[in-house]
Amino acid sequence: MSALLAIDGLSVRFGARDVVHGLSLAVARGEIVALMGPSGAGKSTTLRAVAALQAFDAGRILVDGFALAPGPVPAESKLRPLRRRVGLVFQAHALFEHLCALDNVTLALRHVLRQSRVESEATATRLLTDLDVGGRAAAWPRQLSGGEAQRVAIARALAPDPALLLLDEPTAALDPVRRSALGTTLRRLSQQGRGLLVATHDAAFVREYTDRAVSLS
């Protein structure tokens, strides 16, 4: 089985500091891979490089046939195929503050995928319901609890139906009940055939819910 994501010799330098050095890893479809390491080890930077939010200095990133090369981040117009393949759930969720939960999810459906309002709202409602936040569709982001905001953010990232989902420290602000619910959700997403790369330092979560771990030091 060919890898959905293949990172080969990735290096990112911030000035004189090597944040990521020679990292190689692969994520297959249906697989949950944990990217582990202490704070500052370059986990978020790696995710940002894969999501083309961050330039890198050496190596190669290949997402389902779309290659990113070292050097400045390409223009958005050149990144369209990548954007359809990769979803990112930010650590602080970064929900659009001026839109309710439902519209956070419909925004990309309507303006990137060009779905009608009715169609996009049906899709968004289904995604929110699957993630157990269907009842919060009309809430503003600041009215959501941490766990609810995270699930809305996952729904938003899933809206364009990406094959690869990146999650940055998803368990950081969750209580044990929410944490296991998240694990179950990730499992379900991988069973749908998606590949998941989860940046975390939560070793228990990694043991319980991921297929394997790659360590950054």
Add this chain to the structure above:
Amino acid sequence: MLATLVLLLAIQQPHSRVLVWGGDAEGGAPFVEADPADPSQVRGFDVDVAARIARGLGARSARFVQVQWSNIDQSVERGDFTLGLSGVEDTPTRRARHAVTIPYFEFREVLAVRADDQRRIHALADLRGRRVATLGATIAYDLLLAARDSTGIIPISYDDDVHPYTDLVAGRVDAVLLDHIIAQRALRRNGNTGFVILSQPVALGHYVGVLARGNSVLRDSIDAVLRDAMRDGSLEEIFRRWGIWDDAQGAFLATAVSPRSTTAAAPVQALAYLPSLLRAAGVTLLLSILSMTLAVVVGLALASGRLYGALPIRVLTTAYIELVRGTPLLLQLFVIYYGLAGIVRLPALLAAILALGLNYAAYEAEIYRGALEAVPRTQLEAGRTLGFSEAQILRLVRGPQALRYALAPMTNDFVALLKDSSLVSVITVVELTKQTAIYATNVGSWVVPGALCAAVYLLMSLPLSRFARRLERRLGKQGP
């Protein structure tokens, strides 16, 4: 202590021997102008008349105080000077409000028209639907207002007596109605070309001196001095020296020597001005709304250019913003209205909207830039990971969020603009403040007009602030 008192008295003493008189040197020759040989001194026939009065009163000398022409009455009541003298017109309202001397000069209100119009235009009645300029708050302006109602001319009020004539030559107005000595001076300044002065006067008027209401004893002494000056020929000599003597003046002085009664007219009813104030408030509101619309559109373009543009565009937009913010709005108004007149002859209202709009655009641009930059970076990155183009992120994410930050300062700016719009009266747009000034000059007091004007401004700005607060609260609910 005693020494100090003596010193104070010593300083005070000479002052009582000096006649302090006020006038407007900006009005210029032949009334009062800065002496080209010594700009700290003034010269003109009113300067000589003041000196003659001072001599007649037994004062040591006359000292000049500069005051804006339209404020002479208020300043003399305040005690800034004893005698106001600088082409001050004899009007019933002025006589009712202040102590006014006998007239010392008779002027004719004359029409000036472009040379090629002189066959068609012989009187105000021939100017239906045409623009006729004059100096605001004068007898001539009242004549034009009356003619607006009777013959349908369009009165245009200026703050000075130079630009009506330059605008006549430039074709912005079709005629100018002003005192004959002002018209003759303007014609000389223009090299005796460009326009002609119609020989038939529209009306006659007189120049007087004005004193504070309670100063009628001194006024009577000044009247006596003026009569002496008429009898002994010293007034004629002054007028001849300044080239403003003619036979009509001689006939006038001959009759003026005999004492005459001063008739007080009924004070102008305060409420009579309310409709014109409300009309002027309409002009202010229209001007502000259109200028603000222009400022928002141009401001958005400038802010986008500064944030998203290539280097040359960033440099240009930054230069524009700094230039506009670093120079006075008044200067920009003059440049757009008068400076550009050689290239494009903008109507006054349009020039005002352009100047205010383009000026405020610079401030709006900085508000928008600040607001756009205040939107957290992760919000933009979230948009990018979802596949939005930069333009979509600006329209769907960054713009709407920035609006919340921009709303309060924008409202502040609009209220400021509402008030700054009063500046455009310098290019003949009669808006609320200008109308109030005209009203105040006519009734001779700022108390009622000032209060009414303030009330009208508040009526416009308070609901606006309220509306902005409500809108902010509504948008605020969505935010963190």
